[in-house]
Amino acid sequence: MKNSVEVINLSKSYGKKIAVRNINFNIKENEILGLLGPNGCGKTTTIGMLLGLLKPSNGQISINGMKIEKNRIKILQKINFISPYIELPKKLTVKQNLLVYGKLYDVKNLKDRIEYLATKLRLSELLNRITGELSSGQKNRVSLAKALINDPGVLFLDEPTASLDPEVGDFVRTFLEDYKKEKKLSILLASHNMNEVTRLCSSILMMKNGVIIDQGKPLELIAKHGRKNLEEVFLKLTKYEN
Amino acid sequence: MKINFNKIYGLFLRHFFLITRSFPRILDLIYWPSIQITLWGFISNFFATHSAYYNNAVGVILTCAILYDFLFRTSIGFNMLFLEEIWSRNFTNLFIAPIKISEIIISLVFTALVRALIGLIPAILLTSPLFGISLLDLGIHLFLLFLSLYVFGITLGILVSSGLLRFGPSFENIAWSTMFLLAPFGCIYYPVEILPEFFQKIAYMLPLVYIFEEARSILIDQIVNYENILKAIYLNFFYLASSVILFYFSFSKARKKGTLINIGE
Numbered sequence: 001m002k003n004s005v006e007v008i009n010l011s012k013s014y015g016k017k018i019a020v021r022n023i024n025f026n027i028k029e030n031e032i033l034g035l036l037g038p039n040g041c042g043k044t045t046t047i048g049m050l051l052g053l054l055k056p057s058n059g060q061i062s063i064n065g066m067k068i069e070k071n072r073i074k075i076l077q078k079i080n081f082i083s084p085y086i087e088l089p090k091k092l093t094v095k096q097n098l099l100v101y102g103k104l105y106d107v108k109n110l111k112d113r114i115e116y117l118a119t120k121l122r123l124s125e126l127l128n129r130i131t132g133e134l135s136s137g138q139k140n141r142v143s144l145a146k147a148l149i150n151d152p153g154v155l156f157l158d159e160p161t162a163s164l165d166p167e168v169g170d171f172v173r174t175f176l177e178d179y180k181k182e183k184k185l186s187i188l189l190a191s192h193n194m195n196e197v198t199r200l201c202s203s204i205l206m207m208k209n210g211v212i213i214d215q216g217k218p219l220e221l222i223a224k225h226g227r228k229n230l231e232e233v234f235l236k237l238t239k240y241e242n
Numbered sequence: 243m244k245i246n247f248n249k250i251y252g253l254f255l256r257h258f259f260l261i262t263r264s265f266p267r268i269l270d271l272i273y274w275p276s277i278q279i280t281l282w283g284f285i286s287n288f289f290a291t292h293s294a295y296y297n298n299a300v301g302v303i304l305t306c307a308i309l310y311d312f313l314f315r316t317s318i319g320f321n322m323l324f325l326e327e328i329w330s331r332n333f334t335n336l337f338i339a340p341i342k343i344s345e346i347i348i349s350l351v352f353t354a355l356v357r358a359l360i361g362l363i364p365a366i367l368l369t370s371p372l373f374g375i376s377l378l379d380l381g382i383h384l385f386l387l388f389l390s391l392y393v394f395g396i397t398l399g400i401l402v403s404s405g406l407l408r409f410g411p412s413f414e415n416i417a418w419s420t421m422f423l424l425a426p427f428g429c430i431y432y433p434v435e436i437l438p439e440f441f442q443k444i445a446y447m448l449p450l451v452y453i454f455e456e457a458r459s460i461l462i463d464q465i466v467n468y469e470n471i472l473k474a475i476y477l478n479f480f481y482l483a484s485s486v487i488l489f490y491f492s493f494s495k496a497r498k499k500g501t502l503i504n505i506g507e
Contacts (some may be wrong), residue, residue: 014500015500032297044503045500045503048500048502048503049296051338052338053334053337053338053496053500053502053503054497054498054500054502054503055497055498057492073340073341074338074339074340076338077340079338080338081334081338083334084336085331086331086332086333086335087330087331087332087335088330088332088335089256089259089260089326089330089332090330091259091260091263091264091330092256092259092260092263093263096255096259099252099255100252100253100255100256100259101252101335101339102252103248103249103251103252103253103255104249104252104253104336104339104340104341105339105340106246106248106249106340146335200307
């Protein structure tokens with residue numbers, strides 16, 4: 001299967017501080033790759049470079065065969081991002097937000113696209129509500145709709161189910177699984193929820209201090225490190241090993 | 243370089259929805275220009291009856307106050323559009339959307355004009371019944387003066403937004419104070435000769451002095467000096483081009499420093 005994302009010898013430093021050091025990985029088409037690591041390990045910096053928000057100090061990123069530094073706008077047209085740390089304008093209604101982002105992504109048949117996403121994400125009743133007045137579960141689904149408005153081929157998810165109750169969390173995970181299958185989407189998932197990562201990801205990268213310290217399929221990593229679950233592997237790699 | 247008007251319209255809609263959804267926001271846009279112009283209207287009336295310099299032209303101070311307010315509203319309007327994205331934690335969403343810097347600038351330039359006009363048109367309408375003054379006394383040249391002020395207001399907006407991009411929200415206070423810093427050199431209410439010689443040199447480097455000298459020349463002496471208008475246009479072109487270059491440079495620096503990721507913090 002071909003690679004949607006290729007990361008080669010990627011590094012980012014701020015002055016003398018090295019945030020990401022010489023990392024390499026690929027995300028295949030129709031694959032969910034997990035990105036795990038403790039806070040400050042370089043996950044956000046890596047995602048920032050993949051989104052074109054940060055200029056790498058060294059190395060190269062290709063998405064859909066195009067290098068990001070030369071084709072930033074073309075690539076942004078086909079990728080998207082969701083994070084609980086960024087929000088949509090709170091004073092606008094859900095529909096207005098989706099209209100604005102649909103225009104920014106130059107989506108054709110925008111009305112149909114909004115209707116399709118509203119149905120899929122159970123947002124039809126919320127379209128005329130003010131975004132800032134929604135519950136966190138509802139806001140999360142609106143952010144997901146915004147992230148899918150351009151029918152992206154690659155999706156970057158930063159803790160997509162953080163602060164959600166179990167029912168909404170499960171809805172989002174099930175939705176992502178189904179949507180990925182239907183659209184052959186490539187996803188990079190950064191999460192601290194090990195059950196979520198075990199359920200969704202076909203392979204995992206473990207980061208610490210800006211480097212990838214291990215990688216593999218979830219069950220393979222559990223077996224390799226002789227632990228019961230991914231959480232114990234995470235603790236072993238990030239807490240006890242130096 | 244192909245410009246996508248759908249994306250420009252999308253960014254305009256974001257701010258249009260924000261303004262039209264909120265009555266306090268519309269009121270806020272109208273309130274300050276109206277207060278400002280009413281105040282200067284009474285000051286203008288007082289000077290017109292007690293000053294030899296102004297006694298032939300009742301509306302000079304008020305006209306200059308309106309022109310300055312237009313500049314102020316355009317500049318602050320542009321900055322506000324940028325600050326709104328930071329305050330609403332929407333900055334990252336904007337910069338991961340496939341919109342070019344040029345498209346962002348075009349959209350904000352147009353939106354800032356709409357914001358400024360929403361505030362200024364009611365205030366201008368007040369001047370005629372309250373003070374018996376019409377801006378149309380400036381004739382066709384009014385358009386050139388407004389255009390020059392609009393371009394310079396946008397230029398200041400782009401310069402401040404470059405600072406916000408590069409340094410983040412800590413640059414916010416500068417955003418509010420830029421116009422106050424330039425006002426003394428703009429010679430809005432007095433002739434440039436009032437300034438000390440060194441300050442005059444600074445003033446002549448800004449388009450403002452030519453614009454306000456021209457407004458006074460038309461209203462007091464009924465003389466149109468095209469040299470002033472041309473100088474303002476040349477300087478405006480130079481500063482606008484410089485500010486756009488600086489904006490691109492700041493964006494590149496922000497990508498290196500990581501400001502685009504941390505800007506809400």
